[in-house]
Amino acid sequence: MTERRRWDQLRQQLGVSQDRAALVRLLAATTNYTPLPHQARAHLAHVPDGTTQKLFLAGIGAGKTVWSMAECVMLAIANPGCLGAITAPTYDQVVNVLLPEWQALTDAMAANGYPLVRRFIKSMSEAHLVCGGRVLFRSFGKVDHLRGFSLAWAALDESEVSMNPVQVWDVLQGRLRDPRANMRQIHCTTTPQGLRGVPAMFVEARNRAAGIQDPNERSAALRRHWSCTATSHQNTHLPDGYIEALSSTYSKRQYDQEVLAKILKPSTAVWPEFNKEAHVRPWAYDPSLPYAISADWGHQYPHVLWLQQAPDESWIVFDEFCDDQIPRDHLRHAIRARCEALGKDPEHAVGDRAVKDEMAWLVHQFPRTWVHRMRTKQEQSVNRGIEVVRALLDPIEGSPRLYVSDRIGASQARRGLIRCLQNYRYRMRADGGIHVGQPFKDNVHDHGADCLRMFAVAVIEGDAGAFSAGRGERGRSARTKGHRVRRR
Numbered sequence: 001m002t003e004r005r006r007w008d009q010l011r012q013q014l015g016v017s018q019d020r021a022a023l024v025r026l027l028a029a030t031t032n033y034t035p036l037p038h039q040a041r042a043h044l045a046h047v048p049d050g051t052t053q054k055l056f057l058a059g060i061g062a063g064k065t066v067w068s069m070a071e072c073v074m075l076a077i078a079n080p081g082c083l084g085a086i087t088a089p090t091y092d093q094v095v096n097v098l099l100p101e102w103q104a105l106t107d108a109m110a111a112n113g114y115p116l117v118r119r120f121i122k123s124m125s126e127a128h129l130v131c132g133g134r135v136l137f138r139s140f141g142k143v144d145h146l147r148g149f150s151l152a153w154a155a156l157d158e159s160e161v162s163m164n165p166v167q168v169w170d171v172l173q174g175r176l177r178d179p180r181a182n183m184r185q186i187h188c189t190t191t192p193q194g195l196r197g198v199p200a201m202f203v204e205a206r207n208r209a210a211g212i213q214d215p216n217e218r219s220a221a222l223r224r225h226w227s228c229t230a231t232s233h234q235n236t237h238l239p240d241g242y243i244e245a246l247s248s249t250y251s252k253r254q255y256d257q258e259v260l261a262k263i264l265k266p267s268t269a270v271w272p273e274f275n276k277e278a279h280v281r282p283w284a285y286d287p288s289l290p291y292a293i294s295a296d297w298g299h300q301y302p303h304v305l306w307l308q309q310a311p312d313e314s315w316i317v318f319d320e321f322c323d324d325q326i327p328r329d330h331l332r333h334a335i336r337a338r339c340e341a342l343g344k345d346p347e348h349a350v351g352d353r354a355v356k357d358e359m360a361w362l363v364h365q366f367p368r369t370w371v372h373r374m375r376t377k378q379e380q381s382v383n384r385g386i387e388v389v390r391a392l393l394d395p396i397e398g399s400p401r402l403y404v405s406d407r408i409g410a411s412q413a414r415r416g417l418i419r420c421l422q423n424y425r426y427r428m429r430a431d432g433g434i435h436v437g438q439p440f441k442d443n444v445h446d447h448g449a450d451c452l453r454m455f456a457v458a459v460i461e462g463d464a465g466a467f468s469a470g471r472g473e474r475g476r477s478a479r480t481k482g483h484r485v486r487r488r
Helices: 002-017 020-030 037-044 064-078 091-111 140-146 165-173 197-210 215-224 242-247 252-258 328-341 356-365 382-393 417-423 446-461
Strands: 052-058 083-088 117-121 126-129 134-139 153-157 185-190 225-230 291-296 303-309 315-321 348-351 370-372 402-405 426-428 434-439
Touching: 002 020, 002 064, 020 037, 020 064, 020 091, 037 064, 037 225, 052 064, 052 197, 064 083, 064 091, 064 153, 064 185, 083 091, 083 140, 083 165, 091 117, 091 134, 091 153, 134 140, 140 165, 153 165, 165 185, 165 197, 185 197, 197 215, 197 225, 215 225, 242 252, 252 382, 291 328, 291 446, 303 328, 303 417, 303 446, 315 328, 315 446, 328 356, 348 356, 348 446, 356 370, 370 446, 382 402, 382 434, 382 446, 402 417, 417 446
Parallel strands: 052 185, 052 225, 083 134, 083 153, 153 185, 291 348, 315 402, 348 370
Antiparallel strands: 117 126, 126 134, 291 303, 303 315, 426 434
């Protein structure tokens, strides 16, 4: 009992003194956690009065989630008897990402004689702490249920995945009112997704603070919205080749954003990387090489693309069909006729699995073709497809890996692929901002973009380069059952 009392007294002493350096030393001594320099700076930042607000912007693999859970453990130590909240976009992320990191730290502390968690109630997703207090583990979708609670601290992980991260932040910040709290704090860890959400809120707050004339007031206002940026390169614990593997598939914009953690100016254009001078090249169908087709059935606004992979392993769209108000039978006839004119069936065919009649016809019409139905959530993800196309248009190193033939480049079709690439736009918000991740559906530029996006994910990314000129069947990667409908 004496040891318990001493532990409670130590926690209260650390909280009242707000000695963050001592908290970091305690955590490092009782666990295997050794903060990297950028993590240590983030741990030490605070304001002596009021609520500390922190933004930890970092590239993937930079250690932001580990930092956040270590920060939460220290806040739980310093606020005995109080309530805290740990949140993430989905319940799956809470349970499978955040909770294991939290438990690894608290279990290590308990093993070294500093128990923090008394028990964890799985059905309620909350940890009951030694000497009172609780930690709630919640998804962003359940944050509204915390209205009415009085919190001492709160954490948001990967805020920019949320559709409305500022609302989540505001709800949690409004709960930070526990009068027993020694250290009130809210912090957010995320990889930026443009100037939006919590990063945009911090930029605005810090810009306001920078305009304060009095230097002392200006310094205090800046500390109240403390932020840092860490790149993936700063985590020395990453396995060898990790960042190089990302570089091989990322576009320059995606690399700057997800590895270097840069807040990039949002563009209304989905693919601002595309320009006719760089991405239109001479190409005529080569009968010695295989070809592939991709179809967005489009509900009277269909779009079908024909593609080949050149000997340099880049892909070229060499033909398209995008007539308006076309009956289903006419569309089928057009696809069949153009494929017959090429002298053989396509090696690959991609289509939207939701249009079952057309997919069944595709399988029946081309029995020797590898038919991709876009079955998995990753294949169906619009944002994932956008980034795959972006990486093909503007890779980090080397020339583009996706082109449009000069024949299509000269087309004046209203819904032609060139116009789709140039005019595919994100939705605009009522306040004039951009809904990043929500392309605008106008039945003009979206079907061609969807058609290209599906093909890029299913074939180019899916085969990871295995479908190369001259390799044919021997070069194909393994597929899970059901992805290939018919095979030779």
